[in-house]
Amino acid sequence: MKTIGYAALAADKPLAPFHFERRALRDNDVAMEILFCGVCHSDLHTARNDWGWTQFPAVPGHEIVGRVTAVGAKTTHYKVGDHVAVGCLVDSCKQCDQCHHGEEQFCRNGFTGTYNSADRHTGAMTLGGYAKHIVVREDFVLRIPQGMDLAKAAPLLCAGITTYSPLRTWNAGPGSRVAVIGLGGLGHMAVKLASALGAEVTVLSRTADKKADALALGADKVLISSDFAAMEHAANSFDLIIDTVPVKHDLNPYIPLLDIDGTLVIVGQVGPLAEPNTVPMVLGRRRIAGSLIGGIAQTQEMLDFCARKNILPDCEMIRMDQINHAFERMERSDVRYRFVIDMASLQD
DSSP states (O other), rough: EEEEEEEBSSSSSSOOEEEEEEOOOTEEEEEEEEEEEOOOOHHHHHHHTTTSOOOOSSSOOOOOOEEEEEOTOOOOOOTOOEEEEESSSEEEOOOHHHHTOOGGGTTTTTEEESSSOTTTTTOOOOOOOBBSSSEEEGGGGHHHHTTEEEEEEHHHHGGHHHHHHHHHHTTTTTTEEEEEOOOOOHHHHHHHHHTTTEEEEEESSGGGGEEEOOOOESSSSSEEEOOOOHHHHHHEEEEEEEEOOOSSSOTTTTGGGEEEEEEEOOOOOOOOOOOOOOHHHHHTTTEEEOOOOHHHHHHHHHHHHHHTOOOOEEEEEEEGGGGHHHHHHHHOOOOOOSSEEGGGGGGO
């Protein structure tokens, strides 16, 4: 299948139109026309080769919503015309214990990412959702619930599941106290989801200028992290802290905020952090953990939950040819709170 997308051709080059071919349909594949694709910080990091492992040309995009255009001979769950979605995963071994537990993101043999990842069958690098079409193994295709806004659904495939998974893993719900560090693309979804799950939600922010937004998104409180007295008073206040900050930062001000057996979960920064002081961890049996998206079953659970609760990210729609400007704005944190590309704007 011939298609067109936008690709990063080098780390120091802007994304540009890129013609390429999708693989022929396998028996267990679903082909789709991409209608919308969210823009994630991971896309920016990959295009800039910030992590050092980008293979060029790279077509980013792993928050994909589309319409089925063809199915393989042995597919059973989808038909032409269905509205479907694809997140960060497009394949795994499906044989190991983690895959059998429905946690394909922790596949013992390595999951296949939606972009910049080696195809398990051909070894070719996968190319993502900044494109008109994609072909994905049926087991990794998700169903969009009836009536859900297709454009706004796209960021749920990464920002949604990245924050939903730790909230579920650490049992956020009625009676639990959840704090969220950072109110960007991930943070605003963490607030909405934690609130919908019934938790008491506090946003941690360095300044008070996001207080109105935080409360409007569903937070119960805002704690100013630069206010030493307020932070000291808030010691032992939280069962769970979701840390969405996507750059190197200091965790030490936040660890004492956890109650005994509390957990701070990192979902933003991939890489080094400032050295933590273990004293409050040892004295309070507090934990620092990480979390990576969720499996396919949990991602479908998240989509269905969002449909029931009418939870959608706050989005700004852009054309495909605005992606480089969007990347520049993301670097300045100039978006509330997620860009979504309307793929109707991508012309052959």
